[in-house]
Amino acid sequence: MPAQPADQAAAAASEAELIGRAAARDETAIRAIVRSNNQRLYRLARSILRDDAEAEDVVQDTYIRLFTHLDEFRGESSLSTWLSRIAINEALGRVRKRRTTQLTAQAEPPSAHIIPFPSTSGTDDPEKTMAQREIQTLVERSIDELPDAFRTVFVARVMEGMSVEETAGLLGLNVATVKTKLHRARKLLRESIERQIGPVAMNAFPFAGRRCDRLTEQVMHRLGF
Secondary structure, eight states: OOOOOHHHHHHHHHHHHHHHHHHHOOOHHHHHHHHHHHHHHHHHHHHHHOOOOHHHHHHHHHHHHHHHHHGOOOSSSSSHHHHHHHHHHHHHHHHHEEEHHHHHHSSSSSOOOOOOOOOOOOOOOOSHHHHHHHHHHHHHHHHHHOHHHHHHHHHIIIIOOOOHHHHHHTTTTTHHHHHHHHHHHHHOOHHHHHHHHHHHHHTSSOHHHHHHHHHHHHHHHHTOO
């Protein structure tokens, strides 16, 4: 059921009050903003970068950008939408930098090849139950394998529940393109995964519990609290 005008006005007033308190460096308000946006920002950044640690870095940098330039927020969109745009732009910037680095490395003379150890990130996720782990891993791998053009649209629409219009505005696409990309993304996921996408995808790439707490504390530390 869509929000009524009175509900929207109340939400906007509540957000404005929270932002005002955050601008005054109210620790409780800052924590509330961070905790309420952690999962969405992480999921969006990760949909672009496909790397847990780098996505967390993007989320942290997004909050630092917000809280050090809060006077730039004009309220023309919701705070979560503004934060999402910052996170997406930061993630895309890292992708461009990564590609430039790869091209530079390819142009250099060959040298000794060092095999990196695999990342151990992702072990601090107690909110995943053992019963869900195998299916959830399969879902996450399938989403990671979606082409770049479809993956972020899928994450925004299916996992974060954004409307077509909100997704279009966030990603700079028109509504028809969002619908087409989502349709093609769904078709690319295997049928066995598609049957479980409703109950399982909502819990994929979780960012709660200890991970949410840890990132919140890191942001607060960087802000001097």
